[in-house]
Amino acid sequence: MYSKISSANVIGVDGFLVDVEVDLSNGLPSVILVGLAETSVKESRERVISAIKNSGFTLPSKKIRINLAPADMRKEGSLFDLPIAIGILSALSYMDYSEFYKKYIIIGELSLDGKLRKVRGALPICLMAKELGFEGVILPYDNRYEGSIVDGLKIYPFDNLLDVVKFLRSELIVEPFDEKKENFIQYYDLDISDIKGQWAVKRAIEIAVAGGHNLLMLGPPGSGKTMFAKRIPTLLPPLTKEEALETTKIYSIAGILKGGVINQRPFRSPHHSISDVGLIGGGTHFQPGEVSLAHNGVLFLDELPEFSRKTLEVLRQPLEDGYVVISRANYKVKIPSRFMLVCAMNPCPCGYFGYGNCKCTVNQIKQYQNKISGPLLDRIDIHIEVPNVPYEELRYKDGGDSSAIIRERVLKVREIQEKRFKNLNIKTNGQMSEKEIVKFCKLDLKAEEFLLSVSKKFNFSARAIHKIIKVSRTIADISFSNEIKIEHIAEAVSYRVLDKLNNGLIERHYL
Ligand SMILES: Nc1ncnc2c1ncn2[C@@H]1O[C@H](COP(=O)(O)OP(=O)(O)OP(=O)(O)O)[C@@H](O)[C@H]1O
Ligand SMILES: [Mg+2]
Incomplete structure (x- = not known):
């Protein structure tokens, strides 16, 4: 029971691609996270498990291994919550990861009830996604305007984990967000x-x-x-x-x-x-x-x-x-x-x-x-x-x-x-x-x-x-x-x- 999700992290002011791999096997129920994850990433285990349960899914008693690749790059922040959750659910066959692994970059922090919260660095990640030829990015609703700055990239903002799952299972139709708040014409209140x-x-x-x-x-x-x-x-x-x-x-x-x-x-x-x-x-x-x-x-x-x-x-x-x-x-x-x-x-x-x-x-x-x-x-x-x-x-x-x-x-x-x-x-x-x-x-x-x-x-x-x-x-x-x-x-x-x-x-x- 395996899955692979495309996600990303930021180094300096640029995004880099991270593969989130999940493997479920028999053994003592536990979650193991490897791949040079900082404390902020390790904490995601707790949030993800609660978010999955509180979104109405049942987690079988399995050993869950998560690998963030490339293993030699340090990963920070809370934005791996969503790709890890999607990875676990895909490994459990709730959806077929091969259908979207090459299509979408997935980022987002989860709260314990499964709601999605804003993350840092969405813009450099979206710029990277565009450059690498991804079709779109799945991200928290509050990051939607950042994403929409990047031309030629589909932005799918979501408010909670369950909707992301439904979207990836084609049970929910979502139009890409393209209401641009961007405006390169400058305006100042002061003079x-x-x-x-x-x-x-x-x-x-x-x-x-x-x-x-x-x-x-x-x-x-x-x-x-x-x-x-x-x-x-x-x-x-x-x-x-x-x-x-x-x-x-x-x-x-x-x-x-x-x-x-x-x-x-x-x-x-x-x-x-x-x-x-x-x-x-x-x-x-x-x-x-x-x-x-x-x-x-x-x-x-x-x-x-x-x-x-x-x-x-x-x-x-x-x-x-x-x-x-x-x-x-x-x-x-x-x-x-x-x-x-x-x-x-x-x-x-x-x-x-x-x-x-x-x-x-x-x-x-x-x-x-x-x-x-x-x-x-x-x-x-x-x-x-x-x-x-x-x-x-x-x-x-x-x-x-x-x-x-x-x-x-x-x-x-x-x-x-x-x-x-x-x-x-x-x-x-x-x-x-x-x-x-x-x-x-x-x-x-x-x-x-x-x-x-x-x-x-x-x-x-x-x-x-x-x-x-x-x-x-x-x-x-x-x-x-x-x-x-x-x-x-x-x-x-x-x-x-x-x-x-x-x-x-x-x-x-x-x-
Ligand atoms: N030339 C000016 N024209 C219009 N208003 C002025 C002018 N100079 C000062 N003021 C008024 O005086 C107020 C105080 O100015 P400001 O706070 O810029 O002073 P400052 O030199 O930074 O003072 P401080 O040294 O105490 O920080 C301004 O908010 C403004 O209302
Ligand atoms: Mg002053």
Whole structure:
């Protein structure tokens, strides 16, 4: 009495095929599960037996052997409940597995009463099913929208075990689910024009977005830093279909996908008490971290000095490479995590240093600002001040250009960069290394002289000069200038606020 069911599991962000084999034989009634199953899979034995009984089937007193193949791949999660149950019932001849083994991938968690519950990773599994030429996927009802994203694959969502059995016995006709909730057209509730005045900040943010530069905002409480950060995704170029799928896969694996495809650039804002694993991902049953949930969007670190140095250190790899590597006992996987980093901070512990009635001592202020990790600051090209908006601007001025208008301008500047870097593996000015800076950033004579004089005056380091040139490249691109001119350099120098704050009172020499 044997059966074989096609199922799947996830490694990193991709699905892989798993054969669930079931063999029933005479012997002491027991259930043996083999095939590198993690604890979460082993628990499925108990759920499956109860679900089968509570769905009205009788289980004979047999020895049940279950094998998950390939045996050398680790399997996690609860999604094998349903294929195991179907495997047992097929081995008992309730249905003929050979009729659907090559046709359908089956996944789903069972509750003790036989109801099906949502599983993690349905989207990458459906993508895999399509690629391997399966006709369809049988999955829990709550995973139906994820499945429907994949074109050319039949999705059969079910609410309970009994219905799946009836369907496989051709006693129940079910039409494939094709009501697509997916919509690749992006729509945002927020708009940059909600913010009144603050023209200088808006200009700096447009530059940061256009050139793919990471950004730090510094200002007193209530000046609008969080408000700005939340609107940055609305200024980024629309997600391509490919990017949308990449991001959606990560949400599917995390089990937090609500509808169909994710059609907005994500905005993640973890609290400063977050753990390393929370930020970077990991855990016994792998869970993507905030850096991956922010993939193709914005990672916002509010109150930057409150984050522990150690936590911020783990950001270095995703900032550098655009992915994190998760190591398991016998394999390593890369999880995509390319995001724009946006940080915000007050100038001092009370928040009002330089903007009113500050109660902090000089030492407290220095200590507070020195809490930010140097290597992280190295990866931020633009720091700007967000002062309180003047009353007149808040009450009487409009919000200026809408996000859609700015996004159009950003797109044009991104196109220039795409052409510039077409044979290289970078996309934006923000990603240029020294070599590319030399190649693509020609300063005219006046600009060169000006940069020399300010560098001497402020004692800029080589690193700071490179950042200024990178940002000025973007500013020049915005005004469609091939050469970098003095005004572009001058504006880029103004985006180094943290280094120049209050006449050098805070002596951070990143410049
Ligand atoms: N320029 C502006 N236009 C319209 N509303 C504004 C503006 N600036 C601030 N506000 C209002 O002030 C509120 C506070 O802004 P926000 O929370 O972004 O400040 P913050 O700088 O993040 O403060 P904190 O340092 O305390 O986190 C906003 O919710 C908004 O209602
Ligand atoms: Mg805030």
